[in-house]
Amino acid sequence: MLNVVMKVPVHGQGLYDISHRVRRIVDESGVNEGLVTLFVRHTSASLMIQENAAPEARADLQNWLNRLVPERDPLYTHNEEGPDDMPAHIKAALTAVSLGIPLMSGRLVLGTWQGVFLWEHRHGPRDREIVVSVMAYR
Amino acid sequence: MLNVVMKVPVHGQGLYDISHRVRRIVDESGVNEGLVTLFVRHTSASLMIQENAAPEARADLQNWLNRLVPERDPLYTHNEEGPDDMPAHIKAALTAVSLGIPLMSGRLVLGTWQGVFLWEHRHGPRDREIVVSVMAYR
Amino acid sequence: MLNVVMKVPVHGQGLYDISHRVRRIVDESGVNEGLVTLFVRHTSASLMIQENAAPEARADLQNWLNRLVPERDPLYTHNEEGPDDMPAHIKAALTAVSLGIPLMSGRLVLGTWQGVFLWEHRHGPRDREIVVSVMAYR
Numbered sequence: 001m002l003n004v005v006m007k008v009p010v011h012g013q014g015l016y017d018i019s020h021r022v023r024r025i026v027d028e029s030g031v032n033e034g035l036v037t038l039f040v041r042h043t044s045a046s047l048m049i050q051e052n053a054a055p056e057a058r059a060d061l062q063n064w065l066n067r068l069v070p071e072r073d074p075l076y077t078h079n080e081e082g083p084d085d086m087p088a089h090i091k092a093a094l095t096a097v098s099l100g101i102p103l104m105s106g107r108l109v110l111g112t113w114q115g116v117f118l119w120e121h122r123h124g125p126r127d128r129e130i131v132v133s134v135m136a137y138r
Numbered sequence: 139m140l141n142v143v144m145k146v147p148v149h150g151q152g153l154y155d156i157s158h159r160v161r162r163i164v165d166e167s168g169v170n171e172g173l174v175t176l177f178v179r180h181t182s183a184s185l186m187i188q189e190n191a192a193p194e195a196r197a198d199l200q201n202w203l204n205r206l207v208p209e210r211d212p213l214y215t216h217n218e219e220g221p222d223d224m225p226a227h228i229k230a231a232l233t234a235v236s237l238g239i240p241l242m243s244g245r246l247v248l249g250t251w252q253g254v255f256l257w258e259h260r261h262g263p264r265d266r267e268i269v270v271s272v273m274a275y276r
Numbered sequence: 277m278l279n280v281v282m283k284v285p286v287h288g289q290g291l292y293d294i295s296h297r298v299r300r301i302v303d304e305s306g307v308n309e310g311l312v313t314l315f316v317r318h319t320s321a322s323l324m325i326q327e328n329a330a331p332e333a334r335a336d337l338q339n340w341l342n343r344l345v346p347e348r349d350p351l352y353t354h355n356e357e358g359p360d361d362m363p364a365h366i367k368a369a370l371t372a373v374s375l376g377i378p379l380m381s382g383r384l385v386l387g388t389w390q391g392v393f394l395w396e397h398r399h400g401p402r403d404r405e406i407v408v409s410v411m412a413y414r
Contacts, residue, residue, distance in 0.1 A: 141309060141378055141380050141385075141413075143385075173311075175311055175376045175378055177376065177377055177378055177385055179385065179386065179387030179390065180387055180389075180390070181325065181326050181327045181387070181389055181390055206344075207340075211340075213336065213339055213340055213343065214336050215332045215335065215336055216330055216332035216333040216335075216336050224333065224336050227326065227327055227333050227336075227337060228336075228337060228340050230326075231324060231326060231337055231341075231371065232370055232371070234372070235325045235372070235375065235390075236375050236376045236377065237376075238376050267387070269378045269380070269385045271311060271378040271413075273311060273411075273413055
């Protein structure tokens with residue numbers, strides 16, 4: 001078993017591919033059959049498994065979500081942390097905070113077109129934290 | 139290992155903080171390194187990890203979701219259980235039914251601002267059930 | 277421990293009940309206390325726990341999501357795989373790619389009205405793959 005706190009530096013909204021970093025942790029664990037759990041320690045960023053090939057698909061996804069959850073909506077009363085804060089909480093609520101990915105023969109069972117991403121919902125640069133747990137089956 | 143069925147009494151729509159109850163189950167389990175899985179046994183309530191400090195953020199989240207998924211939408215044909223029933227199913231579909239939270243050194247790896255909530259989507263009082271599983275790594 | 281790759285043939289959009297197939301895998305595993313993890317290996321289909329009794333509820337859910345994420349939205353730039361492709365990615369992003377369901381006394385802890393579904397978001401016939409992991413607690 002291995003618990004790793006992974007720091008992901010971000011420079012604003014968007015999908016950051018962390019697949020290779022998760023794979024490296026799995027390789028180092030030496031676990032063949034098991035379960036990887038990812039958990040993001042924030043309420044304004046998400047975990048996302050999405051299309052890893054077409055960058056247009058990821059751009060469309062970001063633009064669609066920005067239109068669904070716009071900034072400066074008169075509905076918001078929680079404004080003190082900036083116009084991107086409340087939309088970020090809503091976006092996080094609609095997406096995943098944790099993901100479970102089985103391991104078979106030492107590999108994540110991701111499909112061919114699936115990448116693992118941190119989805120940052122705020123504008124500024126930050127260091128985000130994701131806990132990666134690798135658990136062996138017996 | 140410990141499987142606990144937690145009953146959560148609710149009195150209508152809203153986010154109910156269950157963080158302290160989950161922590162107590164973790165403490166009683168004596169597990170230090172492991173995985174906690176939460177599962178809600180209903181199709182009109184969700185699990186949510188969200189901002190634990192600002193009540194305005196939770197109110198905005200509730201109001202935003204109510205606007206996205208209103209009652210008495212002419213699209214609905216499943217009406218026999220009341221006007222809050224079909225919106226509750228849709229809200230549950232857009233949010234989480236299960237959450238995996240790693241344990242490190244006997245503590246949930248929640249971030250500073252993260253609380254664990256039951257999100258009730260219906261109006262009336264009810265007892266909801268959440269299964270809390272605490273699994274030790276070897 | 278048991279890792280099974282389950283193939284689910286689909287013939288277009290909709291919710292496909294896989295509860296009985298997951299239960300059969302659990303029965304064959306012989307595990308009594310543990311955790312089942314489901315993972316869908318695609319970015320245009322989801323896993324969904326929903327109402328298993330009323331087909332109208334599932335039809336309303338499908339129609340509501342189709343209205344929220346319509347085809348031929350001028351926002352989309354990723355169009356080369358057909359008009360149902362980009363909406364399918366967005367729908368998958370809003371719903372679950374993995375689910376954790378605890379096992380107690382050899383049974384999934386699903387509530388009375390909860391079924392486990394593959395939610396197909398594209399129109400054509402396909403074979404979808406879901407990995408089912410059954411892990412025993414000690």
